Amino acid sequence: MGSEVLLKIQECFPDLNIHWLLTGKGRMIRHALSYTSDEEPIVEVVQVLQEQIVLLQKSLADKNELIDLLKKKRPLKRSALAI
Numbered sequence: 001m002g003s004e005v006l007l008k009i010q011e012c013f014p015d016l017n018i019h020w021l022l023t024g025k026g027r028m029i030r031h032a033l034s035y036t037s038d039e040e041p042i043v044e045v046v047q048v049l050q051e052q053i054v055l056l057q058k059s060l061a062d063k064n065e066l067i068d069l070l071k072k073k074r075p076l077k078r079s080a081l082a083i
């Protein structure tokens with residue numbers, strides 16, 4: 001799910017816990033916050049984006065591990081590399 005989609009979801013459903021949406025952990029509905037300045041919603045968006053970065057890093061690490069396992073299982077021939 002892209003960050004633009006997450007921002008739109010958060011805009012339409014401000015009580016929805018985005019962390020729950022991404023991970024399934026925690027409560028679906030978060031406590032409504034009363035903002036005292038215009039900068040506080042930005043902090044929340046940054047937190048959501050940081051959580052998404054962590055999930056993407058984990059996904060990348062899993063894919064790299066899978067690639068390594070596949071390379072060990074079936075190594076490339078030298079002739080295939082010299083194209």
